[in-house]
Amino acid sequence: MKKISLLGATGSIGLQTCDILLNHPEEFRLVAFSAGKNIEKTREIIQALQPELVSVQEEKDAYALKKEFPHINFTYGEQGLIEVATHPDTSILVNAVLGSVGLPSTLAAVRMGKTIAIANKETLVTAGHLVMEEAKMHHAPILPVDSEHSAIFQSLNGENPKQIRRLILTASGGAFRDKTREELKNVTVKEALNHPNWSMGAKITIDSATMMNKGLEVIEAHVLFEMPFDQIDVLLHKESIIHSMVEFQDTSIIAQLGTPDMRVPIQYALSYPDRLPLIGGKPLNLAEIGQLHFQKVDFERFRALKLAYEAGRMGGTILTAMNAANEAAVQLFLQEKIAFLEIEEIIERIMDNHDNISNPDLETILHVDKETRKKVLSMVQ
Numbered sequence: 001m002k003k004i005s006l007l008g009a010t011g012s013i014g015l016q017t018c019d020i021l022l023n024h025p026e027e028f029r030l031v032a033f034s035a036g037k038n039i040e041k042t043r044e045i046i047q048a049l050q051p052e053l054v055s056v057q058e059e060k061d062a063y064a065l066k067k068e069f070p071h072i073n074f075t076y077g078e079q080g081l082i083e084v085a086t087h088p089d090t091s092i093l094v095n096a097v098l099g100s101v102g103l104p105s106t107l108a109a110v111r112m113g114k115t116i117a118i119a120n121k122e123t124l125v126t127a128g129h130l131v132m133e134e135a136k137m138h139h140a141p142i143l144p145v146d147s148e149h150s151a152i153f154q155s156l157n158g159e160n161p162k163q164i165r166r167l168i169l170t171a172s173g174g175a176f177r178d179k180t181r182e183e184l185k186n187v188t189v190k191e192a193l194n195h196p197n198w199s200m201g202a203k204i205t206i207d208s209a210t211m212m213n214k215g216l217e218v219i220e221a222h223v224l225f226e227m228p229f230d231q232i233d234v235l236l237h238k239e240s241i242i243h244s245m246v247e248f249q250d251t252s253i254i255a256q257l258g259t260p261d262m263r264v265p266i267q268y269a270l271s272y273p274d275r276l277p278l279i280g281g282k283p284l285n286l287a288e289i290g291q292l293h294f295q296k297v298d299f300e301r302f303r304a305l306k307l308a309y310e311a312g313r314m315g316g317t318i319l320t321a322m323n324a325a326n327e328a329a330v331q332l333f334l335q336e337k338i339a340f341l342e343i344e345e346i347i348e349r350i351m352d353n354h355d356n357i358s359n360p361d362l363e364t365i366l367h368v369d370k371e372t373r374k375k376v377l378s379m380v381q
Contacts, residue, residue: 001026001027001028001029002027002028002029002091002092002270003028003029003031003089003090003091003092004017004021004028004029004030004031004090004091004092004093004094004270005030005031005032005033005084005085005087005090005092005093005094005109005114006018006030006032006033006034006084006093006094006096007033007034007081007084007085007093007094007095007096007097007102007105007106007120008034008035008036008095008096008097008098008102008120009033009034009035009041009042009045009096010035010036010038010041010042010045011036011096011097011098011201012201012204012262013094013096013119013145013201013262013266014033014035014094014096015041016262016263016266017094017096017266017270018030018045018048018049019263020263020266020267020270021049022048022049023279023280024267024276024279027270027271027276028270029049030045030049030050030051031051031052031053031087031089031090032051032052032053032054032055032083032084032087032090033045033049033051033053033054033055033084034054034055034056034080034081034084034097035054035055035056035057036056036057037056037057037058037061039056039061039064039065042054042056042061042065043065043068046065046069046072050072051072052072052073052087052089053072053073053074053075053083053084053087054069054072054073054074054075054084055074055075055076055077055080055081055083055084056074056076056080057076057077058076059076059077061076062074062075062076062080078101078104078105081097081101081102081104081105082104082105082108084105085105085106085108085109085114086105086108086109086112086114090109090114091114091115092114092115092116092117092270093106093109093114093115093116093117094117094119094145094266094269094270095116095117095118095119095120095123096119096120096145097120098120098122098201098203098204098327100122100123100126100127100320100323100324100327100365100366100369102120102122102123103122103123103126103127103362103365103366104362104366106118106120106123106131107127107130107131107134107362109140110131110134110135110138110140111134111138111140112138112140113138113139113140114140115140115141115143116135116140116141116142116143117143117144117145117266117269117270118142118143118144118145119145119146119266121146121213121216121217121219121220122216122323122327124219124220124223124224125216125219125220125223125319125323126319126320126323126324126365126369127320127362127365128219128220128222128223128319129223129315129359130361130362130365131223132223132224142224143269143272144220144224144265144269145265145266145269146217146220146265147243147244147260147262147264147265148169148170148217148221148243148244149217149220149221149224149244149265150243150256150264150265150268150269151242151243151244151245151255151256151265152167152169152221152224152225152244152245152246152256153224154256154268155244155245155246155254155255155256156225156246156254159246159248159254161225161226163248163249163250164225164227164231164246164247164248164249165231165247165248165249165251166227166231166232166233166246166247167221167225167227167231167232167233167244167245167246167247168233168234168235168244168245168246168247168253169214169217169218169221169232169233169234169235169244170234170235170236170237170240170242170243170244170245171211171214171234171235171236171237171297172208172236172237172238172239172240173211173236173238174205174208174209174210174211174213175191175192175193175194175205175208175209176191176192176209177236177238180301181301181341184340184341185339185340185341186339187340189333189334189336192205192206192209192333192340193205193206202334203327203330203331203334206330206333206334206343207326207330209340210302210304210330210340210343210344211302211304211305212304212305212307212308212326212343212344212347214234214302214305214308215304215305215306215307215308215309215312216308216323218232218234218305218308218309218312219308219311219312219319222312229309229312229313234297234305235294235295235296235297236294236295236296236297237292237293237294237295238293238295239289239292239293240260241257241258241259241260241284241286241289241292242255242256242257242292243255243256243257243258243265244256257284257286258284259281259282259283259284261278261281261282263278263281264278264281303344303348304326304343304344304347307322307344307347307348307351308322310351311351314356315358316356316357316358316359316360317354317356317357317360317364317365317368318351318354318356320360320365320368320369320372321350321351321354321368321372322347322350322351323369324350324368324369324370324372324373324376325346325347325350325351325372325373325375325376326343326347327373328346328372328373328376328377329342329343329346329347329376330343332346332376332377332380337380338380346376346379349379350372350375350376
């Protein structure tokens with residue numbers, strides 16, 4: 001039985017991870033998890049999966065839950081995330097928190113040699129060089145949970161990485177894939193949150209609409225698979241059936257297909273190298289679908305993706321600045337304080353004025369992250 005720690009249990013990926021654990025109690029056990037401020041969902045997870053350790057964001061919530069569940073240990077804050085990630089009984093850490101908050105705890109788990117199932121793009125985008133160096137040093141496997149990177153990971157099974165010609169990430173195009181830039185000027189938060197294919201959290205759904213999500217995935221693919229940016233392509237594929245592809249030197253392409261269900265890559269990361277039945281999963285019926293469509297990406301239309309490529313090629317702290325600017329700007333859009341197109345405008349302004357530092361350490365990364373968020377807020381006050 002594999003024992004699991006889960007960061008971000010009450011988010012979209014976290015809840016789907018819990019669903020998998022409930023469906024396979026003979027395979028997995030949840031030892032520890034972290035949650036934010038959703039205490040009602042936290043209670044439900046505790047009751048369903050009976051972990052040993054739970055971390056929440058606020059100290060007062062930890063004390064309140066301790067009175068309800070005296071047999072469980074509770075902690076809180078950033079130190080709580082680290083305690084969950086480094087629980088001595090855990091063999092796999094699932095990092096499903098939003099943003100760069102999961103970076104210190106992930107590095108702590110890596111240093112203990114734990115397997116990391118990573119659904120947190122920002123950790124690899126802002127500090128991929130640190131995470132992968134530590135992972136190699138401490139023999140800690142990094143397994144992708146994103147559907148695109150899981151697809152590449154699966155397509156590379158048994159293949160020689162030196163014979164790869166390029167990686168092809170597919171993109172649905174998000175809620176606004178058929179709109180022109182002129183039509184994007186007055187789109188609403190509600191419209192942006194209406195993703196055509198996937199059920200995800202608010203932040204990642206907005207990132208899909210701007211295509212920054214795909215930009216973060218390009219950088220993540222560069223880190224995970226040690227692939228130059230010139231050999232990572234993005235292809236619009238509105239059905240989200242082909243989750244990504246690998247092209248080899250002989251022009252052969254291997255792809256991973258399936259219905260859009262995030263539980264598939266989550267479960268594969270947990271069960272790897274084995275596969276388990278997906279309880280409640282819908283098998284892919286290509287005859288029913290009939291057609292699949294593909295389209296070249298217009299980088300002027302999807303400027304956030306262009307900015308991500310630029311930051312990725314530069315490397316260093318501009319990756320942290322870009323990511324922090326995006327997180328802050330998306331939050332402002334969700335609060336209806338800025339317009340949709342202002343998200344990428346803010347990111348570009350931050351990048352244009354950033355003094356880049358190569359090969360930053362963790363302290364520098366966290367400092368740049370904090371200062372960038374302050375700068376974004378100052379832009380709209």
